[in-house]
Amino acid sequence: MKTQKISEAVIRRLPRYYRHLTALSEEGIERISSGELANLMNLNASQIRQDFNSFDSFGQQGYGYQVKNLINELGGILALNSTYKMIIVGAGNIGRALTFYDGFRNNGFEISALFDNDPSLVGCMYRDKPVYHIDQLDEYIKHNDITIGIFAAHKNFAQDLAERMVKAGIRAIWNFAPVDIQADIPIENVHLVDSLFVLSYKMKNQNNSDV
Amino acid sequence: MKTQKISEAVIRRLPRYYRHLTALSEEGIERISSGELANLMNLNASQIRQDFNSFDSFGQQGYGYQVKNLINELGGILALNSTYKMIIVGAGNIGRALTFYDGFRNNGFEISALFDNDPSLVGCMYRDKPVYHIDQLDEYIKHNDITIGIFAAHKNFAQDLAERMVKAGIRAIWNFAPVDIQADIPIENVHLVDSLFVLSYKMKNQNNSDV
Numbered sequence: 001m002k003t004q005k006i007s008e009a010v011i012r013r014l015p016r017y018y019r020h021l022t023a024l025s026e027e028g029i030e031r032i033s034s035g036e037l038a039n040l041m042n043l044n045a046s047q048i049r050q051d052f053n054s055f056d057s058f059g060q061q062g063y064g065y066q067v068k069n070l071i072n073e074l075g076g077i078l079a080l081n082s083t084y085k086m087i088i089v090g091a092g093n094i095g096r097a098l099t100f101y102d103g104f105r106n107n108g109f110e111i112s113a114l115f116d117n118d119p120s121l122v123g124c125m126y127r128d129k130p131v132y133h134i135d136q137l138d139e140y141i142k143h144n145d146i147t148i149g150i151f152a153a154h155k156n157f158a159q160d161l162a163e164r165m166v167k168a169g170i171r172a173i174w175n176f177a178p179v180d181i182q183a184d185i186p187i188e189n190v191h192l193v194d195s196l197f198v199l200s201y202k203m204k205n206q207n208n209s210d211v
Numbered sequence: 212m213k214t215q216k217i218s219e220a221v222i223r224r225l226p227r228y229y230r231h232l233t234a235l236s237e238e239g240i241e242r243i244s245s246g247e248l249a250n251l252m253n254l255n256a257s258q259i260r261q262d263f264n265s266f267d268s269f270g271q272q273g274y275g276y277q278v279k280n281l282i283n284e285l286g287g288i289l290a291l292n293s294t295y296k297m298i299i300v301g302a303g304n305i306g307r308a309l310t311f312y313d314g315f316r317n318n319g320f321e322i323s324a325l326f327d328n329d330p331s332l333v334g335c336m337y338r339d340k341p342v343y344h345i346d347q348l349d350e351y352i353k354h355n356d357i358t359i360g361i362f363a364a365h366k367n368f369a370q371d372l373a374e375r376m377v378k379a380g381i382r383a384i385w386n387f388a389p390v391d392i393q394a395d396i397p398i399e400n401v402h403l404v405d406s407l408f409v410l411s412y413k414m415k416n417q418n419n420s421d422v
Contacts, residue, residue, distance in 0.1 A: 011412055012409060014412065015405035019389060042393075079411045079414065080408065080411060084411065093308040096308065097305050097308035101403070104404065107408075172411075186413035188406050188407070188413075193315065193318065196385065197318075198223060198226060199359065200289055200291060200383075201225065202383065203382050203383045
C-alpha cells in the first residue's frame with residue numbers, strides 16, 4: 001500500500017464500494033468502468049478513479065475494473081479477511097436487535113455474549129448468546145479473545161465502561177449511545193438521534209437547496 | 212438565515228453541537244467560549260466559529276456564546292420545533308428496537324405504527340404501537356399525516372416500498388437496509404455494516420496513522 005495517508009472521506013466510501021461491487025458480482029457482472037460504477041453509486045467517475053488510485057493495486061487493465069479483483073483488494077484493505085469476536089454492553093432493545101441481526105456474521109463479525117446489570121436480563125439467552133452480569137465483563141474479554149466492544153447501554157455509563165473495556169484488551173468500540181466517548185482506540189458511533197436531526201434539517205431545507 | 216449554501220459537513224456537525232450544548236445546559240452552564248466547546252468536542256475553535264458564522268444569528272456577545280440561545284437557534288435550524296409522525300416498514304428486530312427506543316420521542320419524533328407482511332407479526336402491539344399489514348401502508352400514510360418513513364425490512368424491498376411511500380406522501384426516508392435508495396426526497400442511511408467495516412479498517416491501521 002502507498003504510504004500516503006488515506007483521508008477519512010475515502011475510508012468512509014470504501015464499505016460502499018465493497019457493498020455495491022459485491023452486489024454486482026452476485027449478479028454475475030465481471031467488469032465495470034468507473035463511469036458505470038459512478039452512475040450506480042451517485043458519485044462521479046473521476047472521484048472513483050481518484051479514490052482507487054489511493055491504493056496502488058487497483059490499476060485498470062484494458063476496459064474498466066475486474067469486479068472480483070476489486071472486491072478482494074477492498075476486503076483486504078478493510079481487513080475483512082479476519083474474524084472478529086464482539087461483546088455487547090447493554091442487553092436492552094438495541095443490544096438485542098444487534099444480536100439477532102444477520103448482516104455481520106457473514107462478514108466475520110461474531111457476537112459472543114452480552115452484559116447487563118439488570119437482574120431480569122442476566123441469565124437470558126438471545127438466540128444462542130448468553131447475557132452475563134456486567135461484573136464479569138473484564139474477565140470475559142481477557143479470556144475470550146474479544147476485539148470489539150459494542151456499547152448499547154445508557155450514555156451515563158459509556159465512558160466508564162469504555163475505559164474498563166480498553167483496560168481488559170478491547171481494540172475498538174462501536175458506540176450506540178448518544179455521547180462522545182474518549183479513548184485511544186478506534187471508535188465508531190451510530191448516533192441515531194443525530195441522523196434523525198439531519199433528516200429533519202433536510203426536510204425543512206429541501207425546497208431551497210439540493211441536499 | 213444567510214443565503215449561502217450550508218455544506219454537508221456543517222449540517223452533520225449541527226446535531227452534535229445541539230447534543231453537547233443540551234448536556235451543558237442540563238449541567239447549569241450558561242456561557243461557553245468556542246475554545247471550551249472545541250475541547251469538549253475534539254474540534255478546533257476556529258472550526259466552530261466558522262460553522263456558527265454560517266448562520267447570522269449566532270453572534271458572540273462579550274465572552275463566549277450563550278448556551279440556551281445557541282440551543283434555541285440550533286433547534287430552529289434543525290427544525291426541532293415541529294413534531295414528526297413516523298411509520299416503520301419492517302417489524303423485525305430493528306423495527307422493534309426503534310419502537311422501544313426513547314431517544315426520539317423527547318425531540319418530537321413519534322412512531323405511529325409498523326407494517327410487515329409476516330402473518331405472525333401483523334396484529335402484534337409493540338408497546339402501544341400496532342403492526343399492520345403492508346397492504347395498508349399507502350392508505351395509512353395518506354390519512355395519518357405521516358412525514359417520515361423508516362425502512363427496516365429486507366433490502367430487496369427497499370426501492371419499491373420507498374417509491375410507494377413517496378407516492379403516498381412521505382417527505383423523508385430513514386433507511387436501515389444496506390442498500391442505496393433512489394428518491395427525490397431526503398434520505399438518511401444508517402448502514403450498520405458499513406460502520407463496522409470502517410471500524411475494522413481503523414483497527415488494522417491504527418498503528419500507522421492517527422485516524
